[in-house]
Amino acid sequence: MNWQTTLRPDNKTGIKIQGDAYQVLKNGMVDLLKEQSMVCQLFFEILHKQFVDEWGENTGCYLYHVKLDLESRGVIRVERSKGKRSVSTTIKLAKNWQFLLTINPKPFL
Numbered sequence: 001m002n003w004q005t006t007l008r009p010d011n012k013t014g015i016k017i018q019g020d021a022y023q024v025l026k027n028g029m030v031d032l033l034k035e036q037s038m039v040c041q042l043f044f045e046i047l048h049k050q051f052v053d054e055w056g057e058n059t060g061c062y063l064y065h066v067k068l069d070l071e072s073r074g075v076i077r078v079e080r081s082k083g084k085r086s087v088s089t090t091i092k093l094a095k096n097w098q099f100l101l102t103i104n105p106k107p108f109l
Contacts, residue, residue: 006065007072015065025051025066030093033076037092040078043067067091 004022006014028047032038038046044063052059070076075097079090 004069006069008065008068009072014069015061017062017065021055021062022066022069024054025062026070029063029067029070029076030097033091033093037090040089040091043091 002019003016004019005016006022008014025047028050029043032043032046044060044067047063048059051063055062067076071078074094077092077094079092081088081090
């Protein structure tokens with residue numbers, strides 16, 4: 001069984017997740033963002049509904065850490081904008097995301 005240790009943009013320690021689970025969640029995120037960028041809350045709601053039957057109560061945690069990992073690797077970008085009354089967070093694929101997915105800066109453990 002192979003394990004993936006996730007990266008975090010703040011250089012804190014990520015989590016260990018099974019490599020197959022990581023790939024499934026990563027592919028789900030990339031496929032969703034290929035269609036369009038979206039607000040962070042909607043992004044997580046759609047993915048949670050898609051994977052909750054398979055991953056159960058840990059779905060949110062896994063999604064969050066895989067998102068942080070993809071952000072650390074530069075595959076996705078998180079843009080925060082502040083309006084008069086609220087803060088909006090949008091997630092989108094980086095321009096060179098396909099190339100970045102071929103690079104694995106941290107090997108499976």
